[in-house]
Amino acid sequence: MMKRKIVVAVTGASGAIYAKLLLDKLLSLQTQVAEVVVVMSDNAKQVWEFELDNNDHQAYPFKFYAKNDFMAPFASGSAKFDTMVVVPCSMGTLGRIASGVSDDLITRAADVILKERRKLILVARDTPFNLIHIRNMQTVTEAGGIICPAIPSYYSKPKTIEELAMTVVSRVIDLVGLENESYRWEGI
Secondary structure, three states, X not given: OOOEEEEEEEOOOOOHHHHHHHHHHHHHOHHHEEEEEEEEOHHHHHHHHXXXXXXXXXXXXXXXXXXXXXXXXXXXXXXXXXXXXXXXXXXXXXXXXHHOOOOOHHHHHHHHHHHOOOEEEEEEOOOOOOHHHHHHHHXXXXXXXXXXXXXXXXXXXXXXXXXXXXXXXXXXXXXXXXOOOOOOOOOO
């Protein structure tokens, strides 16, 4: 199996738990991962600290890049990052990606991933969707991206908020293409 080079982008949408659990999971799957890099918006840091009551995002051993660091390697297709996950993905970020607006490192990296025909996974975190959101999701999907809304499943009978959120993160890990021990629907 090819080791993945993954960009994790965190926006200011509610749902910092998804980003935290994804980063935790990527740490545990390091034998399958060549590199993980992270970029967070300013709002993402604030939401993380508010929702999770900590600033543990600073403690991860991954390389972090500033939101306007256009010299980051993954701002160019020549760096060969094969996967990008935006988690959680605000509707504003989704709209800028759909429109091709590369006004920060997150949207530039997403543009690069799409133009290079690599894997872009947007964990959309908003509800309800308006028609603009739906059309932006359609545009990203037609461009090759994957919309994976942060909609948890219940058939694994999660007992904690973390277990519930992990149903989404496990789906993201599957979409990235990593081997992962998680609940699989086997029917009744």
